Amino acid sequence: MSEQQTAATTDETTDAATETDGKRTPVTTGASSVVRALENAGVEAAFGVQGGAIMPIYDALYDSDIHHVTMAHEQGAAHAADAYGVVRGDPGVCLATSGPGATNLVTGIADADMDSDAMLALTGQVPSTMVGSDAFQETDTTGVTAPITKHNYFASDADTVGDTVGEAFALAAEGRPGPTLVDLPKDTTMAETDREPGPAKPPETTTPPTDAEIESVKTAARAIERAEKPLLLFGGGVVKANATEEARAFAVDNGIPVVTTMPAIGSMPEDHELCLSWAGMHGTGYANMAVTHCDLLVAVGCRFDDRLTGGVDTFAPEAEVVHVDVDEAEISKNVHADYPVVGDAKAVLEQFADEVGQSPDAREWRQQCQTWKEEYPLAYETPEDKPLKPQFVVEALDEATPDDTIVTTGVGQHQMWAAQFWTFTNPRTWVSSHGLGTMGYGLPAAIGAKLAAPDRDVVCVDGDGSFLMTIQELSVAVREELDITVAVLNNEYIGMVRQWQDAFFDGRRMAAEYDWCPDFAKLAEAFGARGFSAENYDEAADAIEGALAYNGPSVIDFRIDPTENVYPMVASGGANGKFALSEDQL
């Protein structure tokens, strides 16, 4: 600052500087401009693991207020960042070194990609002079991640690397969200530069729509008005577009029953009479009956995954389809849209609210849906003593925790029971791996979720198999003093596989038995967490009370009935209306 400046200006400038960027050290290297770009984007936490090629970035983080969480494994970093982003609604950030660090992120990136979760991955890379020489810890990271990212960048210029990172961050969140990656060769991050990156802004070649073309809204509105058996299908896009308020209002104002997809769990309160919960392979019988019999399906922000549709030839056979999506490529990709509406879910639902004049006359249809609710309730059998039923455990946890509790899961039967028997009433409270179905997602996701929402309860409903895949992240929960509860529904099987083997492979249970499970309670204690076990209903109640009361990470090993299966079930590729209620119906 020039000495000629008046005292007043100097004071003002100093004040402003202390307020906005008091602790900010100037940009001196590519690495510090990367960190500055993250700060500009409002990043408060990042998840990662150190290593040779990423060290310059970590060195720059040393001077930053960004809370870095060192994870036990890069897969954990990616899942934690993903969940952090899901809960907060901004992209989560993860970091890894080149080679094995970057490849360890891959599963988490692919997971975020399948679920359209906004996430930014930063990977170290060998110096660009050595790229292509099979140098130590070199992997073609942009090549490996091209099919599982929205876009990725190889940053070769220290002056622009900060802007590139800002662009990647903004692109991750823009339109249909997804993961982006910036590969950072060490010479770029080490090189000197004093270029301050600008604010994070998306690239100019991408311009997702907000409002839909009004003609498409009007035609869809007419179809909604004249429907006799209309059904709303909320997909994950409703949550991502922060459109749950508009979505609920539209359903209630027009008296239209709602089914959701799994990623959209919580978008409509599951205790609302219009809500039929989620449809699909293990969805509720009433949701699948409604999908099968509706005459108009208004799908918002969903991609018609095959776990939802079953065989497309038998999906919603009677229905005309209104499909609202911000990603035009989703329209008519899997299920033909009679009324395509391309736009942001929040904006389009507002347009719908204006355009739909007369609510459809759906009284009989609503009654029919209620009848199905009574005919096909989610139910289970609870014997007096043991073995414990997993569904009971889920319900008991739900009852013992506040409404806004965040639930994360692994993948398998336990995930389905959690989705079925927990009553979700708020968006962004269900954090799970849907599209990729990644075992091991639950614990790192719980860590990310707790850091995103420190004031809320976080419960990870896990399977014994899934828990073992990323159990090392317990060390992180202990180190970060995170008050999370891991409820392991331990059936000593990789249960979902066992269920399929019993149903479709003559009960030949090849590689599905986990009778060598460690004692999870003891293992928790070894990590420095609290451990509990329960094998009957009384012990379960005590363990839940104890774990929730403990202010830190705790693990409850629920020894559940190993023979319990997930129903209802639509056979893979089958018709939604033909869900089986027990094995002999498969």
Add this chain to the structure above:
Amino acid sequence: MSGDESADAPGYEFDGPGMPGPAPDERPHPDGRRNAHGVRIDPEVEAEPRYRTAVVSALVEHEPGVLSRVSGLFSRRQFNIESLTVGKTTVDGHARITLVVEETDAGIDQVKKQLGKLKPVIQVGELDGDAVRAELVLLKVRGDEPDKVHAITQMYEGETLDAGPRTITVQITGDQQKIDDAVDAFRQFGIIEIARTGQTALARGDTPTTPGEEPGHSTEPKNSTYRDETDAEDN
């Protein structure tokens, strides 16, 4: 749902195996149906989806990796691609990729939309039947009958690029039909090797090849990622 009063408490007696509700075959079922492409159909008039050939032109930022992104998209999504050509345009930093694909109407629609989602892709257009299209082929044939080879080359307005005692290499350009005919005509001499470029194409007349495409002139690339220092200054 924990709202089920029947399922709340331990000790709940459940009669019979599985869950309540009629068995799959006892439930009401609509007769309608969709085809494998998710289109609701009348089973009486169901027809197999027809494949057609489409020429798709994509204007892209000419940045590293763009070609592998495009080809990666095609292999990942299992689109049937016949040929792909790429080259610079008159705008600095832009390139045009011309793709010939054989797909159903729905498939071609997907090709265009998925291409349009790639970050370096600026615009995508499908060319109609009267577009200007051309392909180049190099043919190496046996050199036993140079006069006859020359005659055929002239017939197809080609050019002789190399003539040796044992082989003659010629170049033919033109639309696909002409190239196919030429290749057939050269067969009599015994074709030793062949290299075809695949089609490239532009829309005829005033119509832009990709929607909204400006007449070519040099501008700075829009993309901030790979620009050089001079571009970076004005940000």
